[in-house]
Amino acid sequence: MTATASELTPTVVRVAVGVLVNDQRQVLIARRAAHQHQGGRWEFPGGKIEGRENLAEALTREFAEEVGLVLDIPADLAPWQVIEHDYGDKRVCLEVAQIGAYSGQPEGREGQEVRWMPVQALNPEEFPAANISIIEALQADCA
Ligand SMILES: Nc1nc2c([nH]c(=O)n2[C@H]2C[C@H](O)[C@@H](COP(=O)(O)OP(=O)(O)OP(=O)(O)O)O2)c(=O)[nH]1
Numbered sequence: 720m721t722a723t724a725s726e727l728t729p730t731v732v733r734v735a736v737g738v739l740v741n742d743q744r745q746v747l748i749a750r751r752a753a754h755q756h757q758g759g760r761w762e763f764p765g766g767k768i769e770g771r772e773n774l775a776e777a778l779t780r781e782f783a784e785e786v787g788l789v790l791d792i793p794a795d796l797a798p799w800q801v802i803e804h805d806y807g808d809k810r811v812c813l814e815v816a817q818i819g820a821y822s823g824q825p826e827g828r829e830g831q832e833v834r835w836m837p838v839q840a841l842n843p844e845e846f847p848a849a850n851i852s853i854i855e856a857l858q859a860d861c862a
Pocket residue numbers: 734735736755756757761762763764765766767781809811813847848849850
């Protein structure tokens with residue numbers, strides 16, 4: 720029997736991820752809730768790209784919902800990195816963007832821990848495995 724396209728191509732979840740570095744070379748991170756996929760690990764704020772959203776729209780919505788920040792980013796923001804990763808239980812494609820400007824004070828709007836972490840202190844082992852190339856690039860940039 721011939722396999723259907725959906726059997727051959729497991730769903731890849733598109734995720735918008737925002738990397739926000741302040742002028743003290745600290746990056747905004749949040750702790751994923753225990754019940755979530757990759758629960759307990761630190762992440763860069765973001766989430767699933769919904770419907771017809773583009774990257775800027777998804778990041779704007781997620782940063783408002785999750786950390787209460789208003790982003791000042793171009794509507795046609797292009798990803799800095801695109802990372803496909805297969806966790807075994809879930810396949811993701813992270814569209815990672817650097818956030819140039821924002822307003823507001825970050826707070827965990829969903830009860831999660833949120834903090835500014837010095838870029839050089841980021842430990843890849845505390846993040847989802849897909850994040851390694853993000854952390855390596857940030858640490859090289861800020862070295
Ligand atoms: N936000 C974010 N997600 C990441 C990172 N690294 C990484 O592998 N992921 C994965 C974990 C999840 O499988 C997926 C993000 O999905 P999510 O469940 O947080 O999406 P969401 O914010 O829309 O949350 P929800 O409403 O569905 O709970 O991407 C990261 O640095 N930030």
